[in-house]
Amino acid sequence: MAFAAALLLCALPAGSRPVSPDLNHCVDGGFTFKCCPRRSAKKIINFTPPPPYSPFRVRRPAHSLDPAAAANYSKAVAAMRALPPGHPWNFFQQSNVHCAYCSGGHRQTGANISLEFSLALTRILDHQIHGSWLFFPWHRAYLYFYERILGKLAGDPTFALPFWNWDHPAGMSIPAIYRRNSSSLYNPTRNPKALKFIDIGGCEPDASARPSLEKQRQCNLRVMHRQFAAASNSTELFLGLPYRAGGESFPGGGVLENVPHSPVHINTGSDMSRIRTAARDPLFFAHHANVDRLWAIWESIAGNGSSKAFKDPDFLNASFVFWDENMQRVRIRVRDCIDTRKQLNYHYEDVQIPWLNMTTEIERVVAGDRLRSRASASAVLGFSAVTVQVGRTAGAEGEKLVVGGIQFDRRERVWFDVYVGRAGGEALRATVRTAAGCFVNMEGGGAAGEGSAVSTELRLGITEFVEAIGAAGDDSLAVTLVPKIGGDRVTIGNIWIE
Ligand SMILES: *[C@@H]1O[C@H](CO)[C@@H](O)[C@H](O)[C@H]1NC(C)=O
Ligand SMILES: *[C@@H]1O[C@H](CO)[C@@H](O)[C@H](O)[C@H]1NC(C)=O
């Protein structure tokens, strides 16, 4: 691995390492799935933004979409499905674009150093758009072209994708326009539970409890509030960790990529729940439109006009290639998709954001978990809940809790919850605590075989939570990790506060 990275670095201009896909060397994952795009000799052109006077698109909530607009949308998707299988706009070709960028299909440019070398390596450097700062911009660009292709098929230059408004009580189930089994927007593999309620981050009651729908919706709103609180103060926490050419993929996704993004996929069910097949469900695009909307909301919240996105040239110069609505192959850079209004001619309809003004809730720990030392965390995690004592500097600002060296296989589903509690009382037991976030991996990521084992990080901003439990003056915290899915398939390296 180190060898590969060293070779690669030599091949690139010193100091600049934006990631880009090597389109000549897409690798299919054996017999089980094939998602590499058809080879094309067509020249790749650089993206040019739509002229400011060209039609503007307004993305609206799917649950209240005007029936005529919904009819246009489903007709356009039907047209996409009816295209020849090899056509770049074909429904499955389009869904494969997501698959190739996230299941070890595309390699990084320059990373195929030579096939002889790569065979000898334990890992090949894939071009991965999840688990890093590429997550938000890649999906924004993907939806941008997808929307314009649909607009072309619909004969409507103002066509806009609807968004799945699962962060509002009125949108917390699969929207009606996706449900009719005769519609092109239907997918038969969905979880029927999501027809009633979509759990965006741990709000599904266990078998014994029967909370009302109203309570579950409130729970979703609290999750939204908590996730924004855990991400809001920092670009890195929101957008994810840096990922540069020559680097291992999946250094660590942003807080919202974990939740609500991944649970909405998982809880929608089958196709949507696996990275490889997710974009075969038309709901994918409504889901990701809402994720994209949250990025725009985050930009606008503290925003006094200037973008909060990274200014790092390796972020801004990272690039991807898509087919556009004029059948051209276009290279778009992250710098082209920071501002949806100014650069891409679309925006989201303003709807009420009920979770913005909520407050953090704390819970009392009934018996109190016995604390372990931080050093023993790596030894015990992997199968059951654990509470460790983590030192901090009282009064520190912008504190981040880091769960590092999280190792698992990206083909598997993994989920654990993180709580921040007060380390107090006799025998150092946790007394009060609050949920601070979750680590969630969807299944079906990584290449088949090689390239699916990862080591990654979860970073959470904890300022608001520490204040809520009254621990601002303490010099340690009780951090509890509770495995929810696949606890026996994940190990943790260490936990610390920065
Ligand atoms: C539906 O598409 C037609 C073009 O085919 C367009 O003129 C019309 O405005 C669209 N209707 C809505 C409600 O978007
Ligand atoms: C990758 O390897 C192939 C075959 O060995 C070679 O033709 C190609 O130029 C290489 N690509 C890069 C970007 O090095």
Ligand SMILES: *[C@@H]1O[C@H](CO)[C@@H](O)[C@H](O)[C@H]1NC(C)=O
């Ligand atoms: C489609 O839904 C209708 C009722 O909404 C039902 O009668 C029919 O059996 C369904 N068809 C399939 C193929 O599931």
Ligand SMILES: *[C@@H]1O[C@H](CO)[C@@H](O)[C@H](O)[C@H]1NC(C)=O
């Ligand atoms: C507001 O904008 C100015 C200039 O654009 C910038 O210097 C300042 O840091 C921004 N303030 C915040 C809180 O982002």
Ligand SMILES: *[C@@H]1O[C@H](CO)[C@@H](O)[C@H](O)[C@H]1NC(C)=O
């Ligand atoms: C980013 O890419 C542009 C265009 O290729 C190039 O001119 C510029 O030097 C790059 N910036 C950095 C900092 O690498």
Ligand SMILES: *[C@@H]1O[C@H](CO)[C@@H](O)[C@H](O)[C@H]1NC(C)=O
């Ligand atoms: C948040 O705002 C809504 C609507 O403006 C209001 O009804 C609600 O009481 C507020 N909640 C809190 C906790 O302030």
Ligand SMILES: *[C@@H]1O[C@H](CO)[C@@H](O)[C@H](O)[C@H]1NC(C)=O
């Ligand atoms: C964000 O930072 C400000 C000032 O540094 C702090 O007062 C606030 O509590 C922080 N919020 C969160 C959610 O960390």
Ligand SMILES: [Cu+2]
């Ligand atoms: Cu997704």
